Amino acid sequence: MALRRRKTPMPELPTDIPGYGPLLPHRATRKGGARRSKLLPDFDAAIAACDLRDGATVSFHHHLRNGDGVLNMVMEALARRGLRDLHIAASSIFPVHAPLIDHIRNGTVSRISTAFMSGPVGEAISRGVLPTPVTLQTHGGRARALDLRELPVDVAFVAAPAADDMGNLSGSTGPTACGTLGYPMVDVGVARHTVAVTDTLMPYPVPAIDIPQTCVTHVVQVAHIGDAAGIASGTTRPANDPLSLSIADTAAQVIAASGLLQEGISFQTGAGGASLATAAAVGREMAARGVTGSFCSGGITGFHVQMLNDGLFRGLLDVQCFDLEAVRSYRDDPRHQSMSAATYAGPHVGGAVVDRVDAVVLGAAEVDLNFNVNVTTRAGGIIIGGSGGHADTAAGSRLAVVTTRLTAAGFAKLVPQVGTLTTPGATIDVVVTEAGLAVNPARPDLAERLISAGLRVRDMADLVAEAALAGTRPTPPRALGRIVAVCEYRDGNVTDVVRVAPSET
Amino acid sequence: MALRRRKTPMPELPTDIPGYGPLLPHRATRKGGARRSKLLPDFDAAIAACDLRDGATVSFHHHLRNGDGVLNMVMEALARRGLRDLHIAASSIFPVHAPLIDHIRNGTVSRISTAFMSGPVGEAISRGVLPTPVTLQTHGGRARALDLRELPVDVAFVAAPAADDMGNLSGSTGPTACGTLGYPMVDVGVARHTVAVTDTLMPYPVPAIDIPQTCVTHVVQVAHIGDAAGIASGTTRPANDPLSLSIADTAAQVIAASGLLQEGISFQTGAGGASLATAAAVGREMAARGVTGSFCSGGITGFHVQMLNDGLFRGLLDVQCFDLEAVRSYRDDPRHQSMSAATYAGPHVGGAVVDRVDAVVLGAAEVDLNFNVNVTTRAGGIIIGGSGGHADTAAGSRLAVVTTRLTAAGFAKLVPQVGTLTTPGATIDVVVTEAGLAVNPARPDLAERLISAGLRVRDMADLVAEAALAGTRPTPPRALGRIVAVCEYRDGNVTDVVRVAPSET
Incomplete structure (x- = not known):
């Protein structure tokens, strides 16, 4: 008798247990049922x-x-x-x-x-x-x-x-x-x-x-x-024209003189040729001083991989591989780690990787008197980019260096007011051009260090004036028509809008 | 004039944009502010x-x-x-x-x-x-x-x-x-x-x-x-006593005869000596047939690592390293990947790793006539474990094999009704003992295959009777007092309760 299979294979259970609460008894079901393929x-x-x-x-x-x-x-x-x-x-x-x-x-x-x-x-x-x-x-x-x-x-x-x-x-x-x-x-x-x-x-x-x-x-x-x-669209090699090299060299001197070029320095650059040329110059300075950095972050290129392999940094934190050398390195080298966009740059995560970046080198379409940066539109208001990680790294880093020429395509790149405000000037510390550099007035400590190091620190207004003289085409005025783009800061507030471009631009 | 710093460095913005909605303008803030150390x-x-x-x-x-x-x-x-x-x-x-x-x-x-x-x-x-x-x-x-x-x-x-x-x-x-x-x-x-x-x-x-x-x-x-x-607490080496080896050998034959021992087989065992002995026997059969498995999952031991390194499996999916050899392998071998508990066994994720396991070998404190398994209490009702992944893998796998001796410490392990129901019998396919095996009546197809392969398929009632005869101590009755533990199934419903143990047990 005892050995016959019971009609109810499950134990009888109370419907409510003191200190646990009401419960649903498990009912015998058939095995499996979960999807085995999606x-x-x-x-x-x-x-x-x-x-x-x-x-x-x-x-x-x-x-x-x-x-x-x-x-x-x-x-x-x-x-x-x-x-x-x-x-x-x-x-x-x-x-x-x-x-x-x-x-x-x-x-x-x-x-x-x-x-x-x-x-x-x-x-x-x-x-x-x-x-x-x-x-x-x-x-x-x-x-x-x-x-x-x-x-x-x-x-x-x-x-x-x-x-x-x-x-x-x-x-x-x-x-x-x-x-x-x-x-x-x-x-x-x-x-x-x-x-x-x-x-x-x-x-x-x-x-x-x-x-x-x-x-x-x-x-x-x-x-x-x-x-x-x-995948490797856009430049992912250091620039080697004399003007870019001169700007890169100055930017590297800025980082060196800032006091941040110490054991464990963390560093980020974009994938543009000028940024990578700066990274190369910083790397040479690190090697000369015998300094090993902690990490490079952001989008990673073969150039960053080379810096890792040269022992200039201990690791790479990579949100996006910019070229196939980076892809290979990520696959094969455990020091080359991935991170999510939230870990990389989220303002909501209680401290992202960008908040641990010492120095970042950023590009600009335009920079203005207030150090505001535009990487969203070209002269005339046509959208050519957007922040990506620009505003995030500027905000998080200890030192945000923008490198830019005075002019491009005949337009001044240093202007009284940016055509579109992508990255607030309050987060930009230094702007480096071929005609010298300007330090954000909010960073008098930094200006002092750079001057002591013999760097050619100028007033931003002077650089803007020089760019205006060097330019051959007038900066088009801001458009007035319908709003076609809203530029959000990392917290969702709005830094600027882009209006429909006049047909001639 | 134009080159003087503006009083408001931010552009003036509308308060509401058609197609975008109301907005908050970004206000110039100081740089930084996020925590740089936790x-x-x-x-x-x-x-x-x-x-x-x-x-x-x-x-x-x-x-x-x-x-x-x-x-x-x-x-x-x-x-x-x-x-x-x-x-x-x-x-x-x-x-x-x-x-x-x-x-x-x-x-x-x-x-x-x-x-x-x-x-x-x-x-x-x-x-x-x-x-x-x-x-x-x-x-x-x-x-x-x-x-x-x-x-x-x-x-x-x-x-x-x-x-x-x-x-x-x-x-x-x-x-x-x-x-x-x-x-x-x-x-x-x-x-x-x-x-x-x-x-x-x-x-x-x-x-x-x-x-x-x-x-x-x-x-x-x-x-x-x-x-x-x-970390390496408990056995993480295959058993090598004759009785365990005999049970392991039968269990391996069950898996071989089930039709699942094919190219790409996925496999899970616990870390107990008997389970690992079964894995060893399965591995020998895979090698003999020239079959390469896809993955082993669950808690991983040095033994699983050895199977990986012997080429028996392509990878390991590891929720927990059971010993230091597994720790080393996880560190050094990219084929040895981690998974979260949700990915491993979650019933809520639309298909977990357990749902892709072909064969799992599980232990038991008791098994009953309805193939219900107890891994929660020992005879007398003292809590000695709990499901861990037992019920999860039984539910997910194609073939859940329980290996057990007829008795332990004088108590029958095959019983009319488990002292505590951890894993529902509906999810257990085969129970293997030293006195032969029993197949869940819900799997007549499987019984047929095993009989054709010459395995000693018996009625569970006969095994329970034989265990009762082999036992030297009577199975204590279920306790009747206060509930001290509630056993939840993976979906949160309750399979059983444990009541306060009488003082003499």
Whole structure:
């Protein structure tokens, strides 16, 4: 008798336990039931599975940079399904994304939020193609807006160089390897759905997981997610023309004289040739002094990798690989670590990596008397970029150095007032030009150090005046028409707006 | 004139922009302001900074296993400050945590939630020392309760083998390296505050970051977080006595005959000697057939590392290193990857790693006629463990094999009804003993395969009867007194309760 199977295989339980509360008894269920694959046949299936509707927000990341194929593929699929009024929340938009313009014209897309926008889309938006103003964020501000649900995302699309059918994603594997996946790491944590798009479906589990399966809802396989050659778009080599080298040399002297060039210095530069030339000059000074730095952060290039391998720094904190040498290094060198956009630059995380950067070298389209920087528009008001991490690193670093020539294309780059205010002057410490440098009046200590070191410290007004003389074309006045872009600071407050560009610019 | 600094360095902005909405203009602020260090001098400072009060929930993890010093240190500090009625949410509790008993007696602690509890604390709770029932969770159920805020945590304390002063944490660095930090990865994502406790404060940033700084609020340095030698507590070597080897051999034959022993097989075992002996036997069969598996998951031992290095598997997915060989492998071998408890076993993540495990080999204190398994109490009702990942892997895997002897310490281990129901029989496929095996009647297909392979498939009732005959001591009846523990299934429903143990057991 005792050995017969009981009718109720579960013990009888009270309905409420003192000190524990009410309970639901477990009921015998069948084994399994959880999905063993997240693979869907195509975008249409993914769009249906995500219940994507008119007005939804879809997010993208830019680790494939100008080689990205995913944004265009997804938008084509969404347009084909007749979706309308979509909001594109892309970490950056590149020239390769020109097809977006037609999606805007057709009404598929009516809103855009991004931290950087170059090429035809920026130009078209400057001319007024988008019915609403584009929201230009900083990299850290975007992470904040996502994490705090100010920017709710319906579907995050992740270009995954490799994925398995449960959605573990790797950035450093496959023919279109792009390295770290620092930007979508934020999106996938908050999006209602995440669709990974991959051309390299690997057996479970993928090696070198960058984003774990718990963050991914669906996986779609395509022939090619993009063109790896497009990852290294823009300069990622130090400039070597005499004028750039002279500015770089001065900037390095500024850092050396600032007192920060000590054991453990942390350093960030953009990927532009002038910034990298400064990094090279700083590296030479570090080697000469026998100083080993702690880390380089931000977007990482082969040049930074070389500095790591030369022993100038102990590690790299990488939110985005700027070229294929960086991709290889991230894959092979454990000292080369990834970080999310929130960890990199979030103003909401109680201390981000940018807050530990000693010196950052930044570029500028324009700088003004108040040290405000414009990296958003060129003279005439056409959108050519946006903050990216510019405003974040300026705010976080101990020393933010802007390097710039006095003029470009005949326009003065040092101006009474910037055409668009991207990065507030309160966060910029020094501006270095070929005609000398200016120190923010808020940093008299620094000015003193630089003067003591024999550097040619000038008044910003004098540099602006000299730039005006050197310029051959007058700075166009600010436009007055409809607002086409809103420039948000990292905290979501607004630093400036961009107005529709007059047709002649 | 134009070159004088303007009084308002910011552009004038509208208060509301069509298509964007109302806005706050950025106001010039001073540079910096974010914390550049999270280091606090001691626990008292951390407790104050976290505003820890009576009744709070404090969480801990068990990667240092029986070598953990952090839970005791923190509890001592909390008790010293006179805090009362605290709720301990620990991923597991080990013999080393015996001082908890005094904290319970003194009223510092009045609630405990954990997935596993061995040693004096389990014994004392079984005797009724805790005024409320302990909540026994599964590893996946704990992750679910945390992620869904059913178990809100005020402060997560993380034993960090290495940390920097911004709270980047590494498990694989330092003298008390423990490898992956899979359990606290969940806690730190939801806790109101996270305090990292480290004996190895490294220059920023730590190499090999397991938990990024964004998840950590404070860092406290102590002399020793624990004793690395205690990490390898319990057996982590295959058993080699004839009876264990015979059971292991049968279990391996079951897996071989099940049809799952194919290219890409995924596999999990516990760290017990019998389970590892089964893994060894499976490994020999894989080698003989020329089959390469995909991954081993769960807690990882040096034995699993050896299987990886022998080429039997492509990778390891590790939530917890069970010994120092696993710690070394995690540090040095990129094929050995970490996963969070949610990724490992969460029932709430839309498919966890356990849902991709083909075959799992599990232990048992008791198994009953309905294939229900008890790994929570020993005969007499004293708490000796809990599910850990037992119920999670049984539910997720294609084939859950329980290996057990007929008797232990004179008690039958195969019984009419388990003393405590940890893992529902519906999720157990096969029970293997030295007297043959039984197949769950819900799996007639499997029974057929095993019979065809010549295995000795018996009725569970016969095995239970044989165990009863082999036992020399009668199974004590279920206790009837106050409930001292509530056993939650991975979904939070209750499988069973444990009642206060009679004094003679």
